[in-house]
Amino acid sequence: MEVRVDPVVTAGLFAQLARDLHQQEGGKIAERVQQFALDLFGCSQVNLFEITAARGLASEPAQAALASRDVVVVPDTLTEDRWPVWAEATAKAGLRSALILPLFGDRSELGILELSSVHPYQFEAADVLTALALAGHASLAMQASRLEATLHQAIASHQLSGQATGMLMERYGIDAGQAFAVLRRYSQDNNIKLRDVSRQLLDTGQLPGGKNTSVA
Template sequence: MSTLATEAIVSTIPAGLSNILSIIGHPNRSEPITNEACGQPTNPSGATVYIADVDAEDRWPRWRAQVAEGKIRSVLHVPMRSGPQVIGVLSLYTLHPDAFTPDDVAVAHILARHASVAVATARHEETLARAVDARKLVGQAMGILMERFDLSDDQAFALLRRYSQDTNTKLRDVAQELIDTRQLPSARVTEPGLDH
């Protein structure tokens, strides 16, 4: 980049939150500032937001005041995408007005793509790890039921699944409760032997 950014922040949008149009960080905060919290630049299309001179910006006065506290003068926000979904924002800040050139914007888009891949990969790996952990818990719970009530693996799984559905509890949580207490959860489940 022709101008070195004073700060660069990658802010991610927590998975499952669809009501946040963008998250744009502030270089002097550990948490991102959301649209709703401070009237910051909204970005419904997921387009790049370039504020050439923070001092001249009048669309988002609360946001401008917070960013100006850090003597920030130019801001470039580039959306990070995973497919069509915006998963975060790469935010670049500098102490100089009119600091980012078209080449800088192009490089920022490349960096945002790389950050997007890293975030999407980390989220995918986290999801897989949770699924493996849940499968282990369910397997342990099934083993307890199979040994205690002389059930087949299909019968033990059916019992866990039925309890999960009847109580509107995640299967993983039902399994964890059984493992922790070594007892069948008591609410609304008939004895497993009746399912033979």
């Protein structure tokens, strides 16, 4: 059954969602968005697929949504002819209609939000607009989460290199610039990230190659 929510109520729900997403850790964002969409649209299934360096998107409608940077509407999978293989498989799974929305950050693709229903023609024009607003909230939350994770990694890497630099300074009586140059040289020569070189030095007292450290 379709669920239509009063616009004033919807605005309040989105305000609460924004507050919730601001407080969520990265792993919980998809879960919160999915539950919100299920409650708001009364659809049968909601998936949020995040794009990472190791994971792209195989679905043709998802690729089309990302390529066009716009929502893809599938009124009825039984009559959908743009992606016949996907449509047939989706219909066999019992899903008859779908909204597929791209999620973008400032400069990158973040993922796909996919709403599906067992009913054909489930999603009306108003639902598309509401779903676009939801996709916007999800995108902002995912981007903020990624930036926070990147910042934490940068801080951790800086701390490791600082400790490793200090170890080299003490061991060889060199200054900070010279010690950091040693770390950077070993990183480049061995094609290993600087934080991993620093971690190995701190853990084992040695730099990559299994030999004692050298400043030559």
